[in-house]
Amino acid sequence: MDDWALLRAASEPSFSGALATVASAAGHAYRKAGAAMLLHADGRRTGCISPGCLEDDLQQRAERLAGRRTHELITYNLHPDEDPIWGSELGCGGVITVLLEPVEGGLRRSLRAAWSRVRAGEAVRLVRRMAGGTIRHAVVPLAAGAGDAAAEPDELPASVFLPRPRLILFGAGADAPPICDAAARIGFRVTVADWREPLLRPERFPLAESFAAGPGGVGLADALGIGAGDYVLLCSHHLRHDRGMLEAVLPRKPVYVGVLGSRKRAAALLDGLPADGRVRAPVGLPIGAVGPAEIAVSIAAELTAVRSVQRAMLGKEAADDANAGHLPGGGQRIAAGACETCG
Known part of the structure; x- marks a missing residue:
């Protein structure tokens, strides 16, 4: 809670x-x-x-x-x-x-x-x-x-x-608003980052902070100050930009790194990178979700599961x-x- x-x-x-x-x-x-x-x-x-x-x-x-x-x-x-x-x-x-x-x-x-x-x-x-x-x-x-x-x-x-854990959504496409809303309502502080400023209109993300920046990479990770306590979700649907963010984010060892998309796409993005148990690719619990709203539910459930482990380790409950x-x-x-x- x-x-x-x-x-x-x-x-x-x-x-x-x-x-x-x-x-x-x-x-x-x-x-x-x-x-x-x-x-x-x-x-x-x-x-x-x-x-x-x-x-x-x-x-x-x-x-x-x-x-x-x-x-x-x-x-x-x-x-x-x-x-x-x-x-x-x-x-x-x-x-x-x-x-x-x-x-x-x-x-x-x-x-x-x-x-x-x-x-x-x-x-x-x-x-x-x-x-x-x-x-x-x-x-x-x-x-x-x-x-x-x-x-x-x-x-x-x-x-x-x-404190509220921070969830960084890299990508503000059509599937990002329901993910943002679901995560914010279960207690995450959400930041949405994208290089396409028109997608970051306040009415699309009323429960989140917006961050307009260049495509993914070390510069964006530095600007956001991504660290070991953060949760990161890659959902830009742009293979090169998501790969750049992965390369920048993984060495910072955030609690959670989620990759939205198919198993084939996730494998291509992670090829040659040192992924471990923190990386969820594809993201979300396997509930047979179809469409943005159901996918958001599967991701929120997975975020809850990961956060529960972290809270127990810290003695929250x-x-x-x-x-x-x-x-x-x-x-x-x-x-x-x-x-x-x-x-």
Whole structure:
């Protein structure tokens, strides 16, 4: 899910509400440990931690926490034999513990600090520790491997916030607008580059940045500052220009390089180049897509799959319960003591 929208909303001066974070998840769960959402005081929500099973209950709890110096840890047992408790016949089969905190004081300051740093392209961790019965928050850089570190005895689950990854579309032809729209809506920052300026009209790419430049090559890669954190998609349908971009981009080792077109065309483009697992040629998941809209769906699905691996490596959402952090009281439903957020 998109950290950008959550942090931006929490940083608004008028925001009032609570932050819900998945502290642990055992068995089937819609989101894993580390996932977060905002519950606005006016009933709106930013993000999600379930397909709607838990949010109504969390919203009522958030209303009761408003203005109080407390947080709450709530365990939801969604196994079918627990249905009489919830009465909704959810039957999801998992056990999920959620940390609910009013966005006030120290937490508000920390979320605003995280927003500033994420906007600047930095990945950060929001660290929570218990001190004298209160939660203390701090925003720290996301060090390599930090997502795998064991929690200290007094540490609550941390939240990891990542910048929007950049997707560079080289080529602004007829198939580029639906790809751009799909990628932007799933949380990518999209830049469309092409040497044919008439194709870069704002109405064709309302959700993207446009970059007019000469045909592909080292100069364009330098101008765009393509690096190891970027995703690149070649879709100009011009063999020589796409080949020039490939030669310039591959040494920079971006997360993902996609080549639009047939297997024969992809083989010709990659001939003699050091391609590895980062290169997807032809691009997109094999769903039998036909036409620009369906191809965009297949590409968005592949981008999501690659990004999910990257997020798990960074500890965005814990892959298993061992990374969920320490839960005071064994993660039972408790309303723990005073919260520093009022200070």
